[in-house]
Amino acid sequence: MTEHTGLLVAIFIAFAAAKLGGELGARFGGVALVGEIAAGAIIGPHVLGWIHEDPILVGLSELGVIVLLFAVGLETEFSALRRVGLRGGIVGTVGIVLPFIAGAGLMWMTGHTTPQALFVGTALVATSVGITARVLGDLGLIGEKESLIILAAAVVDDVLGLLVLAAVTSLGSGALDVASIAILVAETIVFFGVLLTVGRIGIRRHGTKVRYLRLPHGALSAALVLCLGLGALAGIIGLAAIVGAFMAGLLVAELSDELELKRDLEPIRAFLVPFFFVMTGARFDFAALLEPSALALGVAMTILAIVTKLIGCGLAMYGTSLAAAVRVGVGMVPRGEVGLVVASLGLAAGIINAPLYGAVLMMVAVTTLVAPVLLGPAFRFRAGAQAA
C-alpha cells in the first residue's frame, strides 16, 4: 500500500464513520452532530485506533471548522438582529455573562489554573445558532416571536463569544501582561471595526460584481477566498482563525440569497465539517473521564451550563410573560460548534487536559441532546393560558 493510498484510506474511514454515526444520531436522537462525535471517539486512538492525528485529517478538520463558522456567519443577518432589536441583544449579553462566570468560577474553586478557568468559561458561553435554528425549524416553531429572539440572542452571544475567545486565546498563550492585552484588544477592535465599516460598505457596494467573473462558480470562489483570507489574517494577528471565517460569512450574508452562496456552501459543508466533529471525538479520552473527579466536574459543568442559560436568559426576558421567559431560556441552552472549537483550541495549546476536554464534550453533548427534547414542551407551556 503506497503512502497516497494510506492517506485515502484514513480519509475514507473518518468520513464513512462520521456519516454512519451522523445517520444513527439523526435517527435515534435527532442530532447528527452527536453521532459524528461519538463515531470519532470510537474509531479514534483511545478506543479502536483506526484513525490518528494524521496531518491530512487534522488539516481537513481545520478546514471543516473554518467552513462551519463561515456558514454560521452566512446564516446571520444584521437585519434579523435589528428586527427583535434590544431584547435579543440583552438576552444574548446576559446569556454569556452568567455561564462565563459560573464556568470560570467552578474551575477556580476546584483548583485549576487561570488559563484553564478562562477557556472553560469561554466554552460555556456560546449558544449554538446552528443547532438552535435546526431544532426550531424541525419543530415548526421558526416563525414564533420567541424563536426570533432566541436566534438573535444566539447570534449576539456568538459574536461576543468569539470576541471572548479571541481575548482568551492570546492571553492563554502568553503571560498576562498589560501591554500584550492592550495590543490584542486594540487589534481586535481594529479588525472588527475595519471589517464592519469599510469592509461591509465595500462588499455592499461592489460585492455583486463577482457576477462578472468568467470563472465557473465565481461568486462561491470569491466568497471562499474571502473566508480563507480573513481566517488566515485573523490567525496572523493572533485571533482565532474561525473568528475571521465567521466575519467573512457575516459580511457576505446579505448577498447570500442573490449569489446562491448558502445553497452552494451546503455540499462543501456536508463534505468537510464531519472531519472536524470526527477529530473532536477522536480526542475524547473515555478513561480520563471515568476518573471520579473528572466525571464529577463534567456533571457539575453540565448542570451549570443548563442552569445559567435558563436563569440568565429567562431573567433577561423580564417584563414579558413567564411562558416567554421559559421558551427563550430553554432555547438558549444548546452549546455546539463554538464550545467544541474552544475546547479543541485549548487542547491543542496544551491548556485544556484530557479530563477537562472530556468534561466540556459531555457538557456540549448533553445540552445539545436536551434541546430537541425540551423545546417542544417549553413552547406548549402556558400556550393555552396566553391565548386565553
Next chain:
Amino acid sequence: MTEHTGLLVAIFIAFAAAKLGGELGARFGGVALVGEIAAGAIIGPHVLGWIHEDPILVGLSELGVIVLLFAVGLETEFSALRRVGLRGGIVGTVGIVLPFIAGAGLMWMTGHTTPQALFVGTALVATSVGITARVLGDLGLIGEKESLIILAAAVVDDVLGLLVLAAVTSLGSGALDVASIAILVAETIVFFGVLLTVGRIGIRRHGTKVRYLRLPHGALSAALVLCLGLGALAGIIGLAAIVGAFMAGLLVAELSDELELKRDLEPIRAFLVPFFFVMTGARFDFAALLEPSALALGVAMTILAIVTKLIGCGLAMYGTSLAAAVRVGVGMVPRGEVGLVVASLGLAAGIINAPLYGAVLMMVAVTTLVAPVLLGPAFRFRAGAQAA
C-alpha cells in the same frame, strides 16, 4: 504565527492564486484550467516559492483529483454510450492506440527507459471528457451528432486509458515479471467486472433508498462514501485511486439527476479541484524545460499528440463524410486531467523526471488551448456543402 495559521495561510495562497489564474485563463484564453496550472507554476517552489509540498496541500490535491474523476464518471452515462453505439467505441479505441504507440515510440527512440515510455504513452492516451464537453457546450454544439460521438469516444478512451494506467502503474513500480502482470490483469478484470455487474445492479435496484437517510445531504454523503471507498479499494489492490473514483461516478451516474448529485458535487469540485491543478503547476520546472533537448521533446510530443488523435479518430470515422471526420478528429485532441494525473503519478513514483514532466505539461496545455480555437472552424468546415 502558529502551526495551524501557517497551514491556513498556505491553503489561502494556493486557493486564491488558483482562482485568480483561473479567472485570467477564462478571460483571456477561454480555459480556466490552464490559468490554474500557470498560477501554480508561478507561486510554486521553482519560481516564487510561496507554496511547497506541504502534506495538507498534497492531501487536498489528492482529494481534488479524486473528486474530479468522480465528477467525470458522474457525467458519463451508459445510455449515452449506447446512443452513438459502435462508432463512438471504434473512435475511442483507435484514438488511444495511435497516441500510445507514438508516445511510447518517441520515448524509446530518444533513449528513455521502458517505464518512462509506458507512462508517456499513457499520458497521451485520454481525451479530456471535461474539457471537450465544456468547449462543445460553450460553442453551442452539444446537440450535434458528431458532438455525441466525440463525447462517447472520449468516455471510451477514458475508461481504456484508466485501464492502461492501472496496468502501467503497477508495471512501473515493480519488475516486469509475468506473474505480477497476470495478477494485476486478473485483479483489474475482477474489480471492473464485479462493479459493472453486481455493483451496477445493486445500485440500480437499491440506490434510491439513500432517500430514506435522515442525515442532511444523505444522498451526496452516500455517494462520497462510495467515491472515497472505491478509490481506497482501487489503491489497495494496486490500481490508481482515481480509477476507483471514476467507477464510483459511473455507477451512480444514472441516479445523478434524481438525487441532484451533479448539482451538489459542483461546489465541492469548485473548492477542491483547483488544489490539484495548482500543485500540478507547482511541480512544473521551467528551467528543466528550457534545456534544448527537453524543449524539443515537448514540441515533438505535442505534435504527436495532436496528429495521432486527428488521424486516428479521423480514420475511425471512415465511411462518413470528410467534414464529420475533421470534426471528430479535432474534438478528440484536448488532453486534460487524466494526462496530468498520469504525469503526476509518474513523477511521484520517480519514473517521470522534471524534463519529461515539463514536456507532458506542455502537451496538455497546448492541446487544451487549441480545442476552443479549432472546434468552431471544424464544425463550420463544409457545413454548407453538407446542408446543400
